[in-house]
Amino acid sequence: MDEERLLPAEARRRIRCNEWTRPTAGMASGYTQANMAILKKELAFEFLLFCQRNPKPCPVLDVTEPGLPIPRLVAPTADVRTDLPKYRIYRHGELTDEVHDILEYWEDDMVAFLIGCSFTFEYPLMNNGISIRHIDEHCNVPMYKTNIQTVKAGRFEGPMVVSMRPIPHEDVIRAVQVTSRFPSVHGAPVHIGDPAAIGIVDITKPDFGDSVSIRPNEVPVFWACGVTPQAIAMQVKPDLMITHAPGHMLITDKRDEDYAVL
Amino acid sequence: MDEERLLPAEARRRIRCNEWTRPTAGMASGYTQANMAILKKELAFEFLLFCQRNPKPCPVLDVTEPGLPIPRLVAPTADVRTDLPKYRIYRHGELTDEVHDILEYWEDDMVAFLIGCSFTFEYPLMNNGISIRHIDEHCNVPMYKTNIQTVKAGRFEGPMVVSMRPIPHEDVIRAVQVTSRFPSVHGAPVHIGDPAAIGIVDITKPDFGDSVSIRPNEVPVFWACGVTPQAIAMQVKPDLMITHAPGHMLITDKRDEDYAVL
Numbered sequence: 001m002d003e004e005r006l007l008p009a010e011a012r013r014r015i016r017c018n019e020w021t022r023p024t025a026g027m028a029s030g031y032t033q034a035n036m037a038i039l040k041k042e043l044a045f046e047f048l049l050f051c052q053r054n055p056k057p058c059p060v061l062d063v064t065e066p067g068l069p070i071p072r073l074v075a076p077t078a079d080v081r082t083d084l085p086k087y088r089i090y091r092h093g094e095l096t097d098e099v100h101d102i103l104e105y106w107e108d109d110m111v112a113f114l115i116g117c118s119f120t121f122e123y124p125l126m127n128n129g130i131s132i133r134h135i136d137e138h139c140n141v142p143m144y145k146t147n148i149q150t151v152k153a154g155r156f157e158g159p160m161v162v163s164m165r166p167i168p169h170e171d172v173i174r175a176v177q178v179t180s181r182f183p184s185v186h187g188a189p190v191h192i193g194d195p196a197a198i199g200i201v202d203i204t205k206p207d208f209g210d211s212v213s214i215r216p217n218e219v220p221v222f223w224a225c226g227v228t229p230q231a232i233a234m235q236v237k238p239d240l241m242i243t244h245a246p247g248h249m250l251i252t253d254k255r256d257e258d259y260a261v262l
Numbered sequence: 263m264d265e266e267r268l269l270p271a272e273a274r275r276r277i278r279c280n281e282w283t284r285p286t287a288g289m290a291s292g293y294t295q296a297n298m299a300i301l302k303k304e305l306a307f308e309f310l311l312f313c314q315r316n317p318k319p320c321p322v323l324d325v326t327e328p329g330l331p332i333p334r335l336v337a338p339t340a341d342v343r344t345d346l347p348k349y350r351i352y353r354h355g356e357l358t359d360e361v362h363d364i365l366e367y368w369e370d371d372m373v374a375f376l377i378g379c380s381f382t383f384e385y386p387l388m389n390n391g392i393s394i395r396h397i398d399e400h401c402n403v404p405m406y407k408t409n410i411q412t413v414k415a416g417r418f419e420g421p422m423v424v425s426m427r428p429i430p431h432e433d434v435i436r437a438v439q440v441t442s443r444f445p446s447v448h449g450a451p452v453h454i455g456d457p458a459a460i461g462i463v464d465i466t467k468p469d470f471g472d473s474v475s476i477r478p479n480e481v482p483v484f485w486a487c488g489v490t491p492q493a494i495a496m497q498v499k500p501d502l503m504i505t506h507a508p509g510h511m512l513i514t515d516k517r518d519e520d521y522a523v524l
Binding site for chain 2: 041044045048049052053060062063065072073151153154177180183184187188261262
């Protein structure tokens, strides 16, 4: 695909001009994509604190200065108001609109949080010969609410959401090693093997995303999921909160390997 | 030494009762010690953002809720107002007092930042047979201002401070590997070998701490230093800022190994 070989700036230009309005998976391959949550400054400190206390589900890649829509650390030429293909507008915790830019919603006390996403460790897994089931089955990764509690910060609290990938027994240790290299994009798994042990009743019924097949020689492996901070921010029912639409991410200038500690 | 075998809660009790007012190096061995900087809430978001953008020099281990002196994440039974042996009070960037508790200075909009310290990776280095020169020479680690710029956040900006440890040539690679395991307490070195390359004019004249000997078979290895965030906060000249006195740290309930990603 042509979009796979795009550089991030060109990918963002196409998105900004509404030449591209679909999910970003596979675009600008090798460059890190990020989840986004935008809150008013009044909630920003508590939310940043929540992320700092829960680095596995909430790996912060960048936070914009209040009112400034530029993610200077990860994409200094980007504008978070226009450079994602689709946004969701939530008022008091309710989805009220889905839009292609947020110029009319932006206010001068808004802060954008860019949060690491599991795309960053899925490529290294595939490079290590570990296939990713939801990619093979052309669907969204299955995600589950768990009984693992996050660490509270101010008004933000609640259970961790995890994503699941079925891994063949003989690859489980390698999967732990590979993802441990990336602590700033969820890192090592949070659980291997027993869904019930983390409060998942029926593995075939994910709370978000799609169900994928698990073969007899495979183990379900669970990673902390970037949906967690959005789900938890939503519970606070902020007057106004803006997020990316699922799968419609910010493409940053950072390479996935920039986030590897080893 | 008796104090080496103390559990953290007992070590803190002795400190709180002023039975112990000296530096904490070597106390409660195996448990993580933390640098501290206390700011008013008005500066807290910017400072947390600064730390988030500069994780190598500013690895945040915990941030207290505004007004609440309890570091719930790292030592839920501790009180940051009494449980460090010595504090420094800075007004408008000037050191005005050194005290054994800060009960009379504490205000209900204060936020304490607990920041990782290199003690946490010095034990693993020693366990790997790499001796630490400033410990052998019974002095403070040498620290230098560099020409490496930190990433600005709001009013906070300035050069990175590094600490230096001379390492024998044959151990340098192992030293990189060992400290890479601990990204949340400074992690891998920022420079190996050439002080001039990072703006250090005279290696025998550190800006903070003490000079240590470098032997002919040794290379100076530089790590990002936790003095950086304090030095930078000071430049903002906050009305009131409280820090630990050098070497007089908070002893947390966390084990050093809790901060290893592998």
